[in-house]
Amino acid sequence: MKQFVQSNIQASFLLLSEQEKADFECIKAHYKILWHHGMSMEIIIDGIPVILEKEQIVCIGPECRVSIAGDSTWSSLVFNREFYCLELHDAEVACSGFLFYGTSYPLILKLQAEDTTKFTGMYQVMLDEFDNRDHIQGEMLRMLLKRFIITCTRLGRQQYFENGIEDDPYNEIRAYRMLVETNFRTQHQVSFYAVSLHKSPKTIAHLFNRYHKTTPLKVIHDRLIQEARSLLYYTDKSAKEITHELGFEEPAHFSRFFKKCLGISPLDFRTQARLRKPGENW
Template sequence: MKHQIFNDQTKALFRMVYDEATLDRNFYGRDHKEKLLTIAWNRGADQNITIDKDVFIFPANTIHCLMVSETFQLEQPQNIVAWQFSREFYCIVDHDKEVSCVGFIFFGPPKKMFIQLAENDRRQVETILQMCQDEFENRDRIQGDMMQVLLKQLIIIVTRLAKQQYINKDSLPTDKFDIIRKYNILVETHYKNQHQVKFYAEQLFKSPKTLSNLFALYNHKSPLLIIQDRLLMEAKRLLYYTDKTAKEIGYDLGFEDAAHFSRFFKSRSGQSPTEFKKINFTRS
């Protein structure tokens, strides 16, 4: 089934998909106009999920959050429940004080988080699913408001579980973790033009060393690697899905010239942009 609410005036879109034989997203093609975040719940057995050409195990009874620009395919889409929503429907940045998910389950580091549901958690998510199904039967003027409430509850549950499973609160209390989240948001916003940690440290009124110490507590990746990983991810996407040259991609990502971009790409991926595109074009 596929249900959705769309407001012609505000362009707000909320969609729920379940028990469907097809569920995928092609951001650089068919779906480019739909800027949707996705919360996907695997209700079946373990299956593969392909995200930007990389294959991951999507474990049974887990939830995974997908970004607007991620292209994905699922091995068994009929076992997936997906909630998809646009910024106009519910802006997680504007409502971060309510849900505290930005810079973590969304707009966070490249690490893929598959969030496990215990029996009680599963019942909560099933209740939200059932309530969403019921609300889609009620075509009234407050339907969108009710869906926003249910979506917010879902995001809060997923964020809380992700923190329990991926964050050590003893070594990284909330105030310190919020700095990391803010850093991730800033990187997502400025990575194409700002490649050095100093810029982000200044925005957060912290020293680069302080940020390095915090990230060591979190995931052992340096703040600089977070920036470089985001640049590499976007470079790969543009090489995968567009006809842009390495020179054009380097320019889009803020590199001074094509040679500088090529050196960066090869140092981080082990291949030149040309080699990478040729190998992946052959595979596809």
């Protein structure tokens, strides 16, 4: 483990590997960039099983709960908002609403050989910098972390927007997703987010259809389902409590919505998810 702490502002930045699996799973309220090196590994993010293949990277937001099933080889960058706030520095890294909070299913980056070489070099420089103990170490680590995130963002844009995307529509899609992240518990209609962005719902729908191959309404529904799965998997809250927390009027409305999306009732999902073994389908 490599760790930098700036106690006066409670800033924290760590580099962890498979030897620190327990630490990685226990650390809360931190962004996590997990880089898998082995052949195949399953992780659980907010109750959702995710399979990582060799040389893949997944970005995990600070509100997410994550656990790693089995043994494999991996590296991770773990930092909190006090060390580097992505929202405050959005103009620098342009990743909120894409790498983080971008989809209900975690965004996975696939590294080719040249990408692996590039990321390995950046990671090694960070490792070396953790051994320096001078007054500029914190700023140097922030700069190196920013470079790593920017490289992830560029790679992600290449992989997830087939025909490329200009900065303006890319930023509009990110802005929509960040608004959903902030308001999905109370606002379930596209019109609310369109008004907030000074756009019409039709314009927002066209933007997503052209660049993202999904719909603005599905973004809202996917985020609700992600949160519902997390609450059902990690807590013992009743269906009534979850209904209220996610902004549905009646438990029956929530149950119908959940079953329509996943083909299973909320309580059956809870039972099956908790009995599931690593590698099994839901």
